[in-house]
Amino acid sequence: MKALLVAVCLIVLPGVASAHGLSVFAFRQGETLGVEAKFANGRAVQQGLIRILDADDQVVFEGPVSGEETTFVPLVGDERGLWVEVDAGNDHFDYWILTPSDLAE
Amino acid sequence: MKKLLLGTVLAGLSLQPAAAHFGMIIPSDPIFGGNEDRMISATFGFAHPFEAEGMVLEAPLAAQVTVNGASTDIDLTAATVLDAPGFVADIEIARPGAHILSMVPQPYWEPAEDVFIQHFTKTYVAAYSDDSGWDAMLGFPVEIEPLSRPFAQWAGNMFQGVVTQNGEPVPFAEVEVEFYSPEGALDISDELFVTQSVKADGNGVFSYVAPWGGWWGFAALMEGPDTIAFDGEEKAVEQGAVIWVNFEEAP
Numbered sequence: 001m002k003a004l005l006v007a008v009c010l011i012v013l014p015g016v017a018s019a020h021g022l023s024v025f026a027f028r029q030g031e032t033l034g035v036e037a038k039f040a041n042g043r044a045v046q047q048g049l050i051r052i053l054d055a056d057d058q059v060v061f062e063g064p065v066s067g068e069e070t071t072f073v074p075l076v077g078d079e080r081g082l083w084v085e086v087d088a089g090n091d092h093f094d095y096w097i098l099t100p101s102d103l104a105e
Numbered sequence: 106m107k108k109l110l111l112g113t114v115l116a117g118l119s120l121q122p123a124a125a126h127f128g129m130i131i132p133s134d135p136i137f138g139g140n141e142d143r144m145i146s147a148t149f150g151f152a153h154p155f156e157a158e159g160m161v162l163e164a165p166l167a168a169q170v171t172v173n174g175a176s177t178d179i180d181l182t183a184a185t186v187l188d189a190p191g192f193v194a195d196i197e198i199a200r201p202g203a204h205i206l207s208m209v210p211q212p213y214w215e216p217a218e219d220v221f222i223q224h225f226t227k228t229y230v231a232a233y234s235d236d237s238g239w240d241a242m243l244g245f246p247v248e249i250e251p252l253s254r255p256f257a258q259w260a261g262n263m264f265q266g267v268v269t270q271n272g273e274p275v276p277f278a279e280v281e282v283e284f285y286s287p288e289g290a291l292d293i294s295d296e297l298f299v300t301q302s303v304k305a306d307g308n309g310v311f312s313y314v315a316p317w318g319g320w321w322g323f324a325a326l327m328e329g330p331d332t333i334a335f336d337g338e339e340k341a342v343e344q345g346a347v348i349w350v351n352f353e354e355a356p
Contacts, residue, residue, distance in 0.1 A: 023201045023235035042237050094234075 024094040026084040028103050032072045037065055037086040037094070044069050048088035055080035079103050125281045125300040126215070127154050127322045128162075128224030128347045129186075130206050135256050135351035137198050137232045144195050145230065147179075147206055150186035151213065154285035154322055155299045159189025165208040170196050171243060172204045172232075179206070201235030203256075207243055212333060212342055221333050224324065224345035229255040246271060247327050247346035249280075252310065260318040260352045267309045268325040268346060274309030278325045282313050285320040285349075318354035322347060 021040040026033055033052070037045040045065050052061035054077040061076045065086065076082070082103065085095040132147040151162040168179040181192035198204055206228050212221035225245040239254045252265040268278035282301040284291075293299065305311040305325075315321050325346040332339035 023233065023237075025201045025233070025235075027200070038235075038237070040236065096233075 022086065022088055022092040022094040024084065024086045024096045026082075026096040026098055028075065028098065028105070029072070030105075031075045033075055033082075033084070033098075034070045034072050035065070035084055035086065035096075036070050037088065038069070039092070045086060045088045045092075048086050048092070051085050051087070052076055053083040053085075054078065055082075077103075125153065125283055125324065126160065126213075126222055126224070126345075127152060127281075127283060127324055128208065128210055128226030128345065129154060129285070129322065130208060130226050130228045130349055131285065131320055132196075132206060132228060132230050135228075135230060137204075137230055139233060143198055145198055147194050147196055148184075148186055148191065149181060149194065149208055150189070150191035151210065151224070152187050152189070153299075154283050154320075156290045157187050157285075157287055159185075159187030159191060160213075161189055162186070162191045163211045163213070165192070165210045167207075167209040168192075168194070169207050170204050171207065171241070172200065172202050173238060174241070176243075198230065198232045201233035201237075202231075203236055203238035203241065204230045204232055205238075205241060205243060206230060207245075209245070214335060214340075218343075219340065221335075221340055221342040222345065223329070223342055224347045226345075226347040226349070228349040231256045242269075244272070245346065246329065247325065247344040249323060249325060249346045249348045251348065251350075255348060255350045258315070258350065258352045260315055260354050262352065263312050263314045264321075264323070264350055264352075265310060265312045266323065266348065268305050268311060268327075269309065270327055270344075270346075275305065275325070275327065276307045276309055278305040278309055278311070278327065279303075280305065280311045280313075281324045281326065283322050283324075284317075285322060315350075315352040318352045320349055320351050322349050 025036040046067045048065045054060045065071045079100050082098040087093050129150040134145045152159045169176040179194045181194050184193040208226050212223040215222050247270050250267040268275040280303050303311050327344050329342040329344040
């Protein structure tokens with residue numbers, strides 16, 4: 001993924017310059033993934049695209065944010081790790097990496 | 106005569122700096138961008154920070170990390186901190202947002218002041234470029250509410266906070282401010298520079314401009330409601346609301 005990602009990006013997590021005030025966090029909850037995307041003022045992203053890539057750099061999910069604090073999407077991919085990104089336009093972009101241990105139940 | 110002269114000279118040359126006691130929590134990263142383990146380390150101590158002189162920190166009654174209103178106990182490991190017993194810890198930072206590291210130490214008997222001292226101590230760590238929760242409070246009996254974001258501050262910025270006791274502002278509270286100089290005391294012309302002192306206004310709001318980068322401790326000291334029996338006498342307990350803030354030199 002961004003294959004290096006699970007291996008390498010864990011060492012260099014979300015870049016300040018790339019976030020432009022957007023903060024993304026993701027977590028597993030049962031058979032769903034929770035995705036939080038908010039601006040620096042704490043307001044949840046109202047319009048934005050969630051894209052999830054697996055360890056092979058394949059897009060395994062794509063869909064809009066709900067506008068709520070947390071958007072829940074189906075659990076996708078496998079235990080090797082996931083890259084969860086949100087693009088809210090105008091350079092408002094950020095990502096979170098779910099490691100194998102994050103995905104383990 | 107010699108004794109008289111010596112006494113006069115020593116009176117003019119104070120040999121003991123008027124160092125203030127500070128509970129200390131110093132994290133490895135005031136702003137955490139991530140690493141392989143998503144862990145930071147932190148040092149828990151009790152010290153005269155300007156002189157880097159440690160004092161004994163007994164096992165705290167509580168040590169926690171709080172984020173989004175949820176608190177988790179921190180596993181402390183005994184360690185030598187500034188040449189005195191203290192603690193270190195590795196702390197998982199698993200999500201974005203301001204993480205508050207805090208401790209409630211045991212009351213410490215200070216014979217020189219004839220009081221027990223208990224410093225409710227905290228510091229805020231920003232994680233993954235998210236500052237949400239930077240003004241969150243822990244509900245300590247005495248606590249400083251940050252009015253300025255307590256991280257990502259430039260040296261020269263003004264830091265403001267509200268001194269509270271039982272959640273209420275404390276008018277005209279006195280706040281001691283001290284720089285943590287890990288290599289030992291800086292060269293100063295008078296001991297009065299060791300501990301800066303400011304007073305809050307009528308709303309409990311105090312302000313301080315950190316003149317250079319590094320860790321600065323702010324301690325508002327108030328007499329607590331309880332006493333502790335010691336040697337057959339009831340002794341007052343000084344409660345300190347302590348916050349540590351990192352200021353960064355301009356790039």
